Amino acid sequence: MEVDLSKPVEIAEETFWVGHYIESDIFQCHTYLIRNGKESVLIDPGSLITFKETLRKVKYLVNLEDIKYIVCHHQDPDVVACLPELEKVLPEKERYIVTHWRTYFLLKHYNLLTPFYLVDQHGFKLSLGDRELQFILTPYMHYAGNIVTYDPKTKVLFSSDIFGGWVEGEWSLFAKDESYIESVRSFHEIYMPCKEVVLHTVERLKELDLEIIAPQHGSIIKGKELVEKAISALLYFDYGKMFEADVLEVFKRKLQRSSILSLLKELALKEIFLSEILKVTFSHLSSIFPLEDIVVAISADESVYVFSKENGFFPKTVRNFNLEGENCVVFVNGKTKIAFFLSEKVSKEDEEFLREVANIFFFIARREEWLISLKEREKYLRFRAYRDVLTGLYRREFLEELVQQEFYRSKRYGYHFSVLMIDIDNFKQINDKYGHLFGDKVLRTVAGIIRKNLRKSDIAVRYGGEEFLVVLPHTDLRRAVVVAERIRKAIEEARIGKVKVTVSIGVADNSLVESFKDLVQRADAALYKAKRSGKNRVVIYSE
Ligand SMILES: [Fe+2]
Ligand SMILES: [Fe+2]
Structure with missing residues (x-):
């Protein structure tokens, strides 16, 4: 109203x-x-x-x-x-x-x-x-x-x-x-002395x-119904809280906790990513608890998705995961575990409160788990259908589809995102000199080395005949150069059939680019520079 x-x-x-x-x-x-x-x-x-x-x-x-x-x-x-x-x-x-x-x-x-x-x-x-x-x-x-x-x-x-x-x-x-009755409770438990007093009043009011x-x-x-509920509720409050050492502190704590719980419940009903909710929860909880980290581990198929403060509450995939630590409070529900890492031991009452928080997270996690497994299945199908037969890398046609979403997420949440454009040096001469079969072997070996040097979340695509594009989400330029250099060196040292094969690599990151296409263009421009300045090298994009 x-x-x-x-x-x-x-x-x-x-x-x-x-x-x-x-x-x-x-x-x-x-x-x-x-x-x-x-x-x-x-x-x-x-x-x-x-x-x-x-x-x-x-x-x-x-x-x-x-x-x-x-x-x-x-x-x-x-x-x-x-x-x-x-x-x-x-x-x-x-x-x-x-x-x-x-x-x-x-x-x-x-x-x-x-x-x-x-x-x-x-x-x-x-x-x-x-x-x-x-x-x-x-x-x-x-x-x-x-x-x-x-x-x-x-x-x-x-x-x-x-x-x-x-x-x-x-x-x-x-x-x-009737949720208002909770506010009545907080006030009455502290202000009204005892149940005997309340009984007398309730009897009179019921008349x-x-x-x-x-x-x-x-x-x-x-409204009659609400009025009756409120009167009866008086009988079940836990009066006499004024005897507690610091009433206001107790009350404040109760209020803070109930507002955190209601906020969480509200968020749980909206379609907000678990990572986002965790961030909000962490800041709220750490204002009232000596909280160091919240870790949520969701098992899906063989891998475990772990959300923690360390990686900004973004999901990280791991194979095995243990939640242990001193003063760590863990709650388990099916395949989901939630751990609160605290810097000191908390009371039983605190643990009960954390359990309530955990219960809300179990609900949110179940929804997320379902989304993840759906996404995983989709990914798996793409893995099979979208691969280049010769190299086993993704085919270029599906590049946009594969990375577009990740790219926009990186822009939205402000995390780093880099790409490498890799081209085999003098590939035409190798082909001419040693034949197409040998050329294919070179392509396969180079692709294999690239893959070996990437993380599971990175994406490698056969971009052109002898050109490869590597997408590195959550990776800044400095890290991307390290990866590029490692790949370059590994290929140089591989000596495919005793032939020295080298690659040139252009590197660019997502700062100041609007689209994924722009990002690829930048990496391409850097690659061009690498070629022109003598090949077998890594060059970072610059204006
Ligand atoms: Fe009063
Ligand atoms: Fe008053």
């Missing part, structure tokens, strides 16, 4: 939210107004921070003189600190502050002029012409004399701090669904015919 928070929001008939929304505050404070002619009621007027905005909204709805009652559920500053200011702006008129005697004992210290209407002296009721507000004492929720207000006419419960929530992330005035709960914090709970 999209609502305009700059204006009063009608939450029930003639009942309005007149609060002041504070951006990115996890503890939103709300004030409500029952517009009831000359007997209008302001509920929990608010603090000095919210006062100005609340006053603006109230003025928009009623004449200030019509505010006859100001209900104060308890005496916390977020509820009542604006009272002296409010007193100054309200026109002189018969008016009461409605509260419980215990709260009165404290509020009187504001030295207010406005008289009090003590609910305990009036049978916990306040008559407003055709409607009658009821008050319920809810002791120690969280203040000793805490009360809440029920309006049978609209079936709204103004619940004070009860059902309030600390909401991190996206806040909405109306609770979207009411409720449609809306309007708390002083968090979101408004609307």
Whole structure:
């Protein structure tokens, strides 16, 4: 439900939210107004921070003189600190502050002029012409004399701090669904002292015919079903967290963790690569854990895909893989393993949290695994169909198809990508001198040497008669030159049938090129230079 928070929001008939929304505050404070002619009621007027905005909204709805009652559920500053200011702006008129005697004992210290209407002296009721507000004492929720207000006419419960929530992330005035109860939990477990106290309140609330709960914090709970769920949920919280050494720390940690989990769940439902999700997760987790690395290993066929921080969370294929280490927490699910490498030992509670993270990753990994196996199968078929018969290298016709995607990925994710253009020196003379059969042998041997010097992820293509193109993903220019030089040297030393065969190699990388075609052209230009400057050498492309 999209609502305009700059204006009063009608939450029930003639009942309005007149609060002041504070951006990115996890503890939103709300004030409500029952517009009831000359007997209008302001509920929990608010603090000095919210006062100005609340006053603006109230003025928009009623004449200030019509505010006859100001209900104060308890005496916390977020509820009542604006009272002296409010007193100054309200026109002189018969008016009461409605509260419980215990709260009165404290509020009187504001030295207010406005008289009090003590609910305990009036049978916990306040008559407003055709409607009658009821008050319920809810002791120690969280203040000793805490009360809440029920309006049978609209079936709204103004619940004070009860059902309030600390909401991190996206806040909405109306609770979207029962997920809001989690925010109620975090707040209540710390603020409400024990279950005995809650039992009393729950019993009283269950007697009411409720449609809306309007708390002083968090979101408004609307709808019978959600209201009932929220009331019952109170019974299952783990109260009394105020005894923990540092409550705020505990709470903060809980919030951080639950926001990481919800972020992950959200990402898991989108079609985002595991590598991307891992990067995000790593940065989030390392802000709350002594995390050194996350390693996800997915087995597909015979190889294992390993994602780790070391290789930027891009998948790396390995044959055997062991996940071991001191303070390493490993989770296994089928063929997938997830390891969290930590610099120190973590608690059982931390491990439980990591297990929840791992479970989400298992889900994401299963999807990825399926994609990988599909890709692998496709690759395998291409391996067979797309090979050059003589050399066993790829055929040029399929070059674009084979590398285009990898090339664009390299541009998108900013990793290095190099190519080598290799040409056998004086091949025509060799052919003429030793015959075509020998020429074929030279081609096969050179292709074999090239392949032997490449990694599994590199791609070698027979580009022309005696020309070869080698594609080196994740390889910068410096590494590419090392590979080129190794190939050049190995061929020179091979002495095919006692004949010295040499190659010239042009090298280029993907910096400042827009397309794969441009990249090949650059390597070609470098090769041309290598030929012209005496052959049997490696030349890097330059403008
Ligand atoms: Fe409070
Ligand atoms: Fe409060």
